[in-house]
Amino acid sequence: MNKQRLTITALALAVLTGCQSSPAPTVTEVPVQNEQVLTTTSKAKAVTTAPKTQAVVTTTPDQQKLSCEPLRYQCHSMQPEQDISENTAKDISFALNIATHGYYSAAAIRLEKIKSQNVYEQAIVDYHLANMNMKRIGEDARALDYALKAIDSGSLPAEEYKSALILAIKLFVKLGWFELGEEKALNYLAYIGESFDFDIFEIFDQIAQQKKDQTRYELLLDIQTMIDEEAQNQTAQRVLDEIQTRIAKRHANQIQFEKQIKPPQKLQNNSTCQTLTYQCHNLRAKQVLPANIKQAIDKATKQQQDNNAMAAKETLESIKTNSDFETAMINRKLAYLYSDVKLHELSVHHASAAINSGALNAEDHKYQMRLEVFGLYLQGEFERAKQKIEAYLNYIEKSSDTYLDGVLLKIAEQQDDQLFFNYLQTKTLKNPQRAEILQSYIAFGYFGEIQEKTKSAVTPKSYKPVVIYTKEYDYPIEAAKQGITGSVTLEFDLNAKGEPVNIRVIEASPEGYFEQAGINALEQWRYKVNLNDTGNVIEGTGIQVQFGWNLGSDK
Numbered sequence: 001m002n003k004q005r006l007t008i009t010a011l012a013l014a015v016l017t018g019c020q021s022s023p024a025p026t027v028t029e030v031p032v033q034n035e036q037v038l039t040t041t042s043k044a045k046a047v048t049t050a051p052k053t054q055a056v057v058t059t060t061p062d063q064q065k066l067s068c069e070p071l072r073y074q075c076h077s078m079q080p081e082q083d084i085s086e087n088t089a090k091d092i093s094f095a096l097n098i099a100t101h102g103y104y105s106a107a108a109i110r111l112e113k114i115k116s117q118n119v120y121e122q123a124i125v126d127y128h129l130a131n132m133n134m135k136r137i138g139e140d141a142r143a144l145d146y147a148l149k150a151i152d153s154g155s156l157p158a159e160e161y162k163s164a165l166i167l168a169i170k171l172f173v174k175l176g177w178f179e180l181g182e183e184k185a186l187n188y189l190a191y192i193g194e195s196f197d198f199d200i201f202e203i204f205d206q207i208a209q210q211k212k213d214q215t216r217y218e219l220l221l222d223i224q225t226m227i228d229e230e231a232q233n234q235t236a237q238r239v240l241d242e243i244q245t246r247i248a249k250r251h252a253n254q255i256q257f258e259k260q261i262k263p264p265q266k267l268q269n270n271s272t273c274q275t276l277t278y279q280c281h282n283l284r285a286k287q288v289l290p291a292n293i294k295q296a297i298d299k300a301t302k303q304q305q306d307n308n309a310m311a312a313k314e315t316l317e318s319i320k321t322n323s324d325f326e327t328a329m330i331n332r333k334l335a336y337l338y339s340d341v342k343l344h345e346l347s348v349h350h351a352s353a354a355i356n357s358g359a360l361n362a363e364d365h366k367y368q369m370r371l372e373v374f375g376l377y378l379q380g381e382f383e384r385a386k387q388k389i390e391a392y393l394n395y396i397e398k399s400s401d402t403y404l405d406g407v408l409l410k411i412a413e414q415q416d417d418q419l420f421f422n423y424l425q426t427k428t429l430k431n432p433q434r435a436e437i438l439q440s441y442i443a444f445g446y447f448g449e450i451q452e453k454t455k456s457a458v459t460p461k462s463y464k465p466v467v468i469y470t471k472e473y474d475y476p477i478e479a480a481k482q483g484i485t486g487s488v489t490l491e492f493d494l495n496a497k498g499e500p501v502n503i504r505v506i507e508a509s510p511e512g513y514f515e516q517a518g519i520n521a522l523e524q525w526r527y528k529v530n531l532n533d534t535g536n537v538i539e540g541t542g543i544q545v546q547f548g549w550n551l552g553s554d555k
Contacts, residue, residue: 073192077158084124085117092128099132108132108139123155127164134167141438144171148429165191169203175442176413177425178207179250182243189240196236198224204239250422257419278396281362287325297333309341310469310526317497324359331357332364335371343468346528348375369395373407377444380453382411402433406440414450463538465494465527473521475549479513486510487548488518494540498527506544518547 068075091114099107111129116122127150133143147168150156156164165188172181185200201224208217223239226232273280289297296319303312316334321327331354338347351372354360360368369392376385389404405428412421428437479486489507492500500522505515522545529537 071154071191073158073162076161076191079158081157082120084121088114088116088121088125092125095128095132099135104132104135108136119153120155123150123153124160126150126153127156127160130164130167134171138442140171140174141435141442144168144175144438145435147171148434162188162192166199169200173203173206173210175438176210178211179247179422180425180429181207183247186240186244186247195233195240196223201236253419254422254426257423261423276358276395278362278366281365281395284362286361287359289326289329290322293319293321293326293329297329300333300337304337304340309337310471310524312337313469313526324357328354328357328359329364332360332368335368335375339371339375344375344378346468348372348379351375366392366396370403373404377407377411378447378450380450382415382452385411400427400431402431402436403440405431405437406442407444409437409441410444414452463530465498465529465537465540465543467525468498468528469524469526471521471524473524473547474517475551476513476517479549480551483551484510484513485548485550486514487546488514489544489546490518490522491542491544492522494527494529494537494543496529496531496535496537498529500525500527500543514547514549517549521547 068079091110095107095110095114098110108129111125111132114121114125116125126146130143130146130150133139133146136143147164150164151161151168165184169181169184169188172178172184181203185203189195189197189200201220205217205220205224208214208220219235220239223232223235226235273283296315300312300315303309303315313334316330316337319326319330321330331350335347335349335351335354338344338350351368354368355365355372369388373385373388373392376382376388385407389401389408392404393399393401405424409421409424409428412424428434428441431437478484486509488505488509490503491506492503495501503519503522505518508515508518529540532538
């Protein structure tokens with residue numbers, strides 16, 4: 001009779017807490033060999049050592065399993081614990097032990113190799129991978145991806161689910177995606193059934209600080225220090241209502257914006273390859289460079305690896321080509337060379353020449369298109385970069401590219417195009433390859449804020465020669481021995497290759513010490529020049545430069 005009353009009471013409590021009754025597993029104890037078995041339970045956040053017996057879950061029609069809809073912590077935490085296979089438990093335990101010694105990358109690799117037996121095990125593995133990647137430098141994108149996978153699986157135990165939500169919120173904020181962080185925070189508060197939580201409001205504080213919203217920051221600080229719990233909850237609720245209103249407005253605007261987006265048109269009947277696509281391009285016979293040109297390019301590559309970009313440039317420009325393909329391959333190499341030394345305008349120029357020739361093999365053509373976008377972005381040519389991205393997607397006949405989707409996100413952010421940015425965020429989070437897209441987006445953030453070039457900001461083109469390469473110059477030994485400092489002013493002209501010629505000394509102070517050192521240094525300089533219709537360098541004569549030597553420095 002007492003047992004019946006207890007059962008009725010438990011069922012009544014389940015109904016009052018929003019839980020519906022359904023079959024739950026019966027647990028029986030099965031003896032195992034004389035060794036410890038590692039298991040993961042919902043009561044512990046780490047893999048723990050279990051006794052020498054292992055719980056085996058069996059299913060019968062009379063089992064009772066709680067089902068919570070919508071998912072709330074109080075009901076979720078009453079869910080019966082699930083078992084985890086011995087092999088998976090051992091692998092997780094081993095990875096976590098590695099992590100305790102600070103080897104987070106090795107631990108993550110170990111976790112990624114685990115072959116989960118079911119959705120529950122995979123959710124636990126993803127949860128640990130999220131935490132592990134959070135501790136690795138430069139792996140926030142992967143951490144967020146794994147956290148969202150674990151959350152969306154719907155299989156995490158209650159405590160891990162809470163922890164994964166907090167982790168995702170923090171990563172969204174760290175990424176600068178504040179609105180998504182706030183939206184996830186509202187989900188968390190609804191899950192725990194509270195209007196105030198210190199952890200969440202501390203995150204709101206961080207957002208206010210990063211937005212430099214002092215008024216909001218002070219309000220949030222006041223809420224956290226309120227003694228009257230009722231007043232605290234009421235004030236906190238007003239903040240949540242304001243966030244909810246903004247999120248609802250954002251979603252409504254996004255729906256309207258998405259209606260205006262035209263889906264990419266799939267290319268029809270391109271059997272004759274009239275439109276150049278990667279698939280068609282790849283059907284062409286692959287061209288191969290002659291041995292002498294390949295050797296020269298290999299030489300330039302070695303010079304570039306030895307940090308001698310100018311020598312590599314001269315080697316490439318000295319190559320005599322006999323076909324459009326050979327010329328395109330030289331332009332391709334020059335595009336990479338100039339990109340490497342951060343001369344992005346020249347890089348784009350050579351990449352465009354290689355692409356427009358149509359002579360490259362398909363794979364090289366594809367990567368030159370990506371390099372072109374990269375250079376345009378770094379120059380602040382955002383609109384041109386977007387056009388080139390569209391051309392690239394048409395070429396590969398896809399609607400998305402993980403690398404360039406990250407660039408698009410960064411462009412929308414830099415242009416402060418909030419609607420387009422929100423659309424791309426949503427699209428990214430739905431993409432199975434979101435980790436790679438987020439990684440690209442974060443990587444482009446390392447270049448800092450790029451100032452967009454607008455038509456109004458464009459100044460009339462200057463045809464004056466521009467220095468593109470200089471080299472450290474030596475202190476004359478005799479002058480250094482005698483402790484003599486000084487300077488020399490040189491005048492020179494430029495040839496069509498941008499090389500200083502006809503160098504002459506205009507002034508030397510003192511005379512007889514620094515003249516030759518100055519000439520030797522200037523001979524190493526190179527300029528970007530523009531030619532007139534007759535082939536002469538525009539403003540390429542009578543250029544002056546001064547070199548100085550001071551014992552307090554290397555120059």
